[in-house]
Amino acid sequence: MEPPKKKRLGVQDRLxxxxxxxxxxxxxxxxxxxxxxxxSISGAKPxxxxxxxxxxxxxxxxxxxxxxxxxxxxxxxxxREVDHCGLHSGRDSDKLAATRLTTQPxxxxxxxxxxxxxxxxxxxxxxxxxxxQYVVVVGEIVETHADEDILDETGEKVDVELLDPLVYIAGTxxxxxxxxxxxxxxxxxxxxxxxxx
Amino acid sequence: MEPPKKKRLGVQDRLxxxxxxxxxxxxxxxxxxxxxxxxSISGAKPxxxxxxxxxxxxxxxxxxxxxxxxxxxxxxxxxREVDHCGLHSGRDSDKLAATRLTTQPxxxxxxxxxxxxxxxxxxxxxxxxxxxQYVVVVGEIVETHADEDILDETGEKVDVELLDPLVYIAGTxxxxxxxxxxxxxxxxxxxxxxxxx
Numbered sequence: 001m002e003p004p005k006k007k008r009l010g011v012q013d014r015l016x017x018x019x020x021x022x023x024x025x026x027x028x029x030x031x032x033x034x035x036x037x038x039x040s041i042s043g044a045k046p047x048x049x050x051x052x053x054x055x056x057x058x059x060x061x062x063x064x065x066x067x068x069x070x071x072x073x074x075x076x077x078x079x080r081e082v083d084h085c086g087l088h089s090g091r092d093s094d095k096l097a098a099t100r101l102t103t104q105p106x107x108x109x110x111x112x113x114x115x116x117x118x119x120x121x122x123x124x125x126x127x128x129x130x131x132x133q134y135v136v137v138v139g140e141i142v143e144t145h146a147d148e149d150i151l152d153e154t155g156e157k158v159d160v161e162l163l164d165p166l167v168y169i170a171g172t173x174x175x176x177x178x179x180x181x182x183x184x185x186x187x188x189x190x191x192x193x194x195x196x197x
Numbered sequence: 198m199e200p201p202k203k204k205r206l207g208v209q210d211r212l213x214x215x216x217x218x219x220x221x222x223x224x225x226x227x228x229x230x231x232x233x234x235x236x237s238i239s240g241a242k243p244x245x246x247x248x249x250x251x252x253x254x255x256x257x258x259x260x261x262x263x264x265x266x267x268x269x270x271x272x273x274x275x276x277r278e279v280d281h282c283g284l285h286s287g288r289d290s291d292k293l294a295a296t297r298l299t300t301q302p303x304x305x306x307x308x309x310x311x312x313x314x315x316x317x318x319x320x321x322x323x324x325x326x327x328x329x330q331y332v333v334v335v336g337e338i339v340e341t342h343a344d345e346d347i348l349d350e351t352g353e354k355v356d357v358e359l360l361d362p363l364v365y366i367a368g369t370x371x372x373x374x375x376x377x378x379x380x381x382x383x384x385x386x387x388x389x390x391x392x393x394x
Contacts, residue, residue: 003312004344008304009353012341013244015236016270016316016355016362017375019212039212040237041367042249043331047210050247050333052239073213079379083386091394098392107205115200119213129326129335134240136247136335138326144209147201156206157368158213165213167375170238171354173383178214178364179376182276186370189280195295 017176020082020168022072023051024103025062026111031103032059032090033114035082037168038134039071047141049123052134058090060135067125068109069139072117075164076177081116082166083175107143118147118163214373217279217365219269220248221300222259223308228300229256229287230311232279234365235331236268244338246320249331255287257332264322265306266336269314272361273374278313279363280372304340315344315360 018037025032034057042050049071053060063069074082081099088095096103103112106122113120123139148155150162160178167176215234222229231254239247246268250257260266271279278296285292293300300309303319310317320336345352347359357375364373 003299003301004315004346006301006310006312006317006342007345007348007352009341009343011244011338012318013238013241013338014341014355015216015218015238015246015268015318016357016360017214017216017364018237019214021212038238038240040215040247040249041210041212041235042247042333043235043328044210045330046328047208048328049212050237050239050249052237052247071212076379080385080388083380083382083384084389084391085386087383087386088391094392094394098389102200104200104203113203115203118201120203121209121212126328127326129324129333131240131243131245131323131335133242136239136326136333138328138333141208141210144206144211145203146206148204149201151204152369155204158211160213160366160369160371160373163213166379167214168382169357169375172349172357173381174357175379175382175385176357177376177379178366179374182273182363182372182374183280184370185280185365185372186284187280188277188372189282189284191277192281192295194281194285195291197289197291 014170018168020166022085022114023059024070024111025059027062027065032062033085033095034059035086042138048138050136050138052136055135066110068111069123070106070111070113071121072114073119074117074166076166079166079175113145118150119158120145211367215365217363219282219311220256221267221308222256224259224262229259230282230292231256232283239335245335247333247335249333252332263307265308266320267303267308267310268318269311270316271314271363273363276363276372310342315347316355317342
């Protein structure tokens, strides 16, 4: 079979798919939040997240005041609210009031978690890496919360069907939901015999 | 309505969903690759990716030899091959031979791209951040390739339905595909009126 023909597209800042959690910073009476698609787990010991924030973001300023933030994963039903938080700046707009999203206190950090997001991480900043227009914030995950009704039968693991996470697609700028399961990881690859070097 | 009851789950290293590209390093005659779910875009100017690699990985050693790597996004049909690459170490196993994945030369960097993966990034290391058991590698994206048959009508943007990216779900350790479109981003949030502070 003829191999696919590849086209060079130049420099692009896209990976597929991306999560799109709401990241919350808070200091004094002020709480601000924004959707961050450029985020990933960045280590296991310590468990941490790395996320890229544009340096001009008000949420970043608040994160720097306390050294703490929360990461709140929305279900697909929250697309409008998440999108609203990306369209406005916390400098002049109260996104919580506009979206009617509500907060509850975190267990260990100052910024609250978002009640309507069924999965929440509490984080403390470990380091920042300057990256031009953006800064990469690495934060240790110090606590996790999940709505009881999205847990599987063990009561400890998230059932991703119940979480129904909102997914972001760059480029064409779409929100999607997750599709069906294809295979078990750390398992299906055993079908292929290893080849020694 | 009663708000959902949240349960504290302690420290967890999970976000949903995650991409699961094959990251390739090469030096001399040796090419090695592994799936990396802990990866994200990390900036726009310069465009870059940040990924967390366990310090013991052979692919990391190869990346350090050249300061270069490629990121290759598999379609859902490659779940077995991707999983195989995560189950074995390049130290004693030839994953390309085993999976029958093939390579073609990159445009600008030494490590090749994976032909069967329809979307490919060429990257040069900008910096490394020590993060305990893992290292966070930040790499500038210097070129992008896509199979012509996954591009939309503009010929410049990836049609994510055609890409059909493989998705990784942590915790329950599943591969999934992407689901249906819900809404346009940077758009649907305009339905909610802003509220001044």
